[in-house]
Amino acid sequence: MKMNSLIFAIAFILSFAGGYFLFSGGDSAGTVADSPEQQETSDAEKTEDGNKEETSQETVSSEAEALERNNCLSCHAVESIGVEGGTTGPDLSKAFQDVEGKHGKSLDEFLQEPTSAVMSTVIGDNPLSDEERTEIIKVLQKAAEQ
Numbered sequence: 844m845k846m847n848s849l850i851f852a853i854a855f856i857l858s859f860a861g862g863y864f865l866f867s868g869g870d871s872a873g874t875v876a877d878s879p880e881q882q883e884t885s886d887a888e889k890t891e892d893g894n895k896e897e898t899s900q901e902t903v904s905s906e907a908e909a910l911e912r913n914n915c916l917s918c919h920a921v922e923s924i925g926v927e928g929g930t931t932g933p934d935l936s937k938a939f940q941d942v943e944g945k946h947g948k949s950l951d952e953f954l955q956e957p958t959s960a961v962m963s964t965v966i967g968d969n970p971l972s973d974e975e976r977t978e979i980i981k982v983l984q985k986a987a988e989q
């Protein structure tokens with residue numbers, strides 16, 4: 844099931860990329876190759892979530908976009924909003940509330956200057972802009988309220 848959602852997320856991104864190339868007049872081979880995969884996974888999703896799978900997936904992926912863009916999902920999932928991700932780091936569903944207690948600073952401060960080992964490296968290598976950080980905090984706040 845985890846795998847299915849992952850494949851769906853990838854197919855979803857690919858379908859965007861395919862659309863982009865189609866509109867910009869790029870080669871259509873990519874689009875043709877993408878379609879069967881996309882259909883397959885939409886069907887799988889349908890049995891899981893009932894109808895409206897397109898709408899719900901769009902919402903989830905636009906919410907998680909900031910996490911996706913900044914590579915957070917390679918190590919973190921956010922189960923409460925249905926976002927699959929890596930298991931190297933903890934699930935971030937409750938991070939908005941937990942970080943203060945665990946790390947002695949707010950999530951906002953933590954994401955600027957993490958005190959934990961791995962995150963120091965992650966942020967040190969790739970500091971988040973104010974906009975990205977605000978987006979991420981918004982998503983994680985919402986996740987914590989689910």
Ligand code: HEC
Pocket residue numbers: 910913914915916917918919931932933935938941942945950953954959960961962963965971979
């Ligand atoms: C290389 C894997 C990796 C990446 C990429 C990564 N993290 Fe982490 N993250 C971790 C690990 C591991 C921890 C556990 C604490 C530690 O060792 O730093 C963690 C901890 C956290 C915590 C504290 C959660 C808690 O309960 O203690 C937050 C918040 C967090 N990460 C947010 C992010 C965000 C936002 C991004 C994207 C900008 C991100 N992480 C990218 C591995 C990663």
